[in-house]
Amino acid sequence: xxxxxxxxxxxxxxxxxxxxxxxxxxxxxxxxxxxxxxxxxxxxxxxxxxxxxxxxxxxxxxxxxxxxxxxxxxxxxxxxxxx
Numbered sequence: 001x002x003x004x005x006x007x008x009x010x011x012x013x014x015x016x017x018x019x020x021x022x023x024x025x026x027x028x029x030x031x032x033x034x035x036x037x038x039x040x041x042x043x044x045x046x047x048x049x050x051x052x053x054x055x056x057x058x059x060x061x062x063x064x065x066x067x068x069x070x071x072x073x074x075x076x077x078x079x080x081x082x083x
Contacts, residue, residue, distance in 0.1 A: 001027060001028070002026075003027070004024075005022040005023070005025075006022060006023045006025060006076060006078065030055065033054060034051065
C-alpha cells in the first residue's frame with residue numbers, strides 16, 4: 001500500500017518546527033496500483049487496461065473511477081497532466 005505525503009505548509013522554516021508537517025494520504029489497493037503505474041509515459045487508457053487486467057470487474061465503472069482519482073491527484077498538486 002502507498003502512503004502519499006502532502007505538505008500542510010510549504011514554508012521550509014515553519015515546516016521544520018512542526019510535529020506533523022505533512023498530510024498522510026493512505027491509498028487503497030486500486031489507488032496504490034494507479035500511483036505506481038503513473039510514470040509519465042503511460043496514458044490513462046493504458047493504466048485503465050492494466051487495472052482491468054489485474055483486478056477484473058471489481059474496478060467497474062473503470063474509467064469513471066480512474067478519471068476521478070486522476071483529477072483528485074491533479075487538483076491536489078500530486079501529479080501534472082501532459083497532452
